[in-house]
Amino acid sequence: MIRINENYLKLQASYLFSDIAKRVAAYQQANPEMTLIKLGIGDVTRALPDACIKALHQAVDEMASDSSFRGYGPEQGYEFLREAIAREDFQARGANIDADEIFVSDGAKCDSGNFQEIFSTDIRVAIPDPVYPVYVDTNVMAGRSGQAQEGRYQGLVYLEGKRDNGFIPELPGEPVDLIYLCFPNNPTGVTASRSQLKQWVDYARENRSLILFDAAYEAFIKDPELPHSIYEIDGAREVAVEFRSFSKTAGFTGTRCAYTVVPKDCMAYTKTGDSVTVHSLWNRRHTTKFNSVSYPVQRAAEAVYSSAGKIQVQELIAYYLNNASFIRQGMESLGYDCIGGENSPYIWIDGKGDSWSFFDRLLSQAGVVCTPGAGFGKCGEGYIRISAFNSFENVQEAMARIGRAL
Numbered sequence: 001m002i003r004i005n006e007n008y009l010k011l012q013a014s015y016l017f018s019d020i021a022k023r024v025a026a027y028q029q030a031n032p033e034m035t036l037i038k039l040g041i042g043d044v045t046r047a048l049p050d051a052c053i054k055a056l057h058q059a060v061d062e063m064a065s066d067s068s069f070r071g072y073g074p075e076q077g078y079e080f081l082r083e084a085i086a087r088e089d090f091q092a093r094g095a096n097i098d099a100d101e102i103f104v105s106d107g108a109k110c111d112s113g114n115f116q117e118i119f120s121t122d123i124r125v126a127i128p129d130p131v132y133p134v135y136v137d138t139n140v141m142a143g144r145s146g147q148a149q150e151g152r153y154q155g156l157v158y159l160e161g162k163r164d165n166g167f168i169p170e171l172p173g174e175p176v177d178l179i180y181l182c183f184p185n186n187p188t189g190v191t192a193s194r195s196q197l198k199q200w201v202d203y204a205r206e207n208r209s210l211i212l213f214d215a216a217y218e219a220f221i222k223d224p225e226l227p228h229s230i231y232e233i234d235g236a237r238e239v240a241v242e243f244r245s246f247s248k249t250a251g252f253t254g255t256r257c258a259y260t261v262v263p264k265d266c267m268a269y270t271k272t273g274d275s276v277t278v279h280s281l282w283n284r285r286h287t288t289k290f291n292s293v294s295y296p297v298q299r300a301a302e303a304v305y306s307s308a309g310k311i312q313v314q315e316l317i318a319y320y321l322n323n324a325s326f327i328r329q330g331m332e333s334l335g336y337d338c339i340g341g342e343n344s345p346y347i348w349i350d351g352k353g354d355s356w357s358f359f360d361r362l363l364s365q366a367g368v369v370c371t372p373g374a375g376f377g378k379c380g381e382g383y384i385r386i387s388a389f390n391s392f393e394n395v396q397e398a399m400a401r402i403g404r405a406l
Contacts, residue, residue: 189340
């Protein structure tokens with residue numbers, strides 16, 4: 001008989017955003033006259049930059065002619081895009097990353113979830129709390145955890161982020177092999193300094209661990225003192241893989257393009273202690289299971305780095321950061337403690353009680369959708385996350401409604 005992977009049965013009821021969608025659908029069905037304002041999931045709302053649209057159109061036209069048509073592209077991504085990424089996102093900031101260390105993909109979520117496949121199932125995994133659920137769920141699916149008890153899975157090491165440590169976890173008190181970090185953080189919006197990242201890099205080097213660094217929101221960092229990439233830290237090439245995305249940077253959530261950086265200096269080990277390059281393992285996995293992103297989309301992503309593209313992307317980022325500032329100021333004026341929203345599109349708000357109750361209150365009394373912090377982990381209980389991804393007009397209306405409800 002066909003048997004299932006029983007690790008899937010360990011997963012808690014459903015994915016966080018599926019739970020939210022069900023509650024929102026039920027409310028909308030019961031209140032069809034109410035226009036909801038969604039400030040929950042991190043989905044952008046503004047159109048693609050004009051430079052990207054022009055490049056996309058030109059590439060589509062190329063596909064209409066036999067002389068310029070392109071079939072299968074290189075699995076790792078076209079060189080024109082990888083060269084632009086290496087030059088603009090890393091080398092320009094003093095980070096030594098080459099084009100052949102970049103793997104273009106259809107999403108940072110996919111890569112951050114899939115990357116664990118190349119490691120042993122008996123490694124010790126450290127995951128922040130609160131956390132983006134994909135890090136946890138994919139390791140549970142792979143069999144690296146026990147059952148869930150009181151909101152946490154046995155066998156995983158949780159790195160607690162709380163008010164006392166500014167929601168930046170401290171180093172683990174025990175040896176771990178694989179470490180997930182996300183800065184600017186999803187969901188809390190906090191950022192890490194160079195000295196804080198240096199501690200993690202040093203720990204990984206001392207323990208022969210690997211850091212999976214999610215930098216999907218780096219474009220929102222405006223403080224010049226903050227690092228945009230972990231590779232700005234000495235030694236990180238040996239112990240870190242970095243995930244980036246064009247989704248939030250340039251509005252590609254529906255267009256799909258991202259990339260992962262795997263330096264050739266980065267090593268993992270066999271049971272006998274022999275070193276193997278992580279780059280070679282990921283290249284084998286990537287080329288076996290992925291056929292690359294379409295040519296027109298990669299041309300559109302390349303346009304992000306054009307002179308016009310850079311200006312237009314910064315205008316998008318500034319627009320959402322203005323939303324974030326407005327939301328944070330509004331919640332603070334109502335007496336709520338907030339973090340994030342300065343170098344991040346997310347505002348993390350102390351709801352002064354149960355997360356789901358606050359979610360339901362905003363939904364039922366204001367018609368505003370947020371995200372309950374409890375869905376991001378045990379340390380998220382009592383908080384909510386509000387996203388700045390919407391029009392400024394909707395953000396203004398949402399805050400007016402929230403003000404009346406609270």
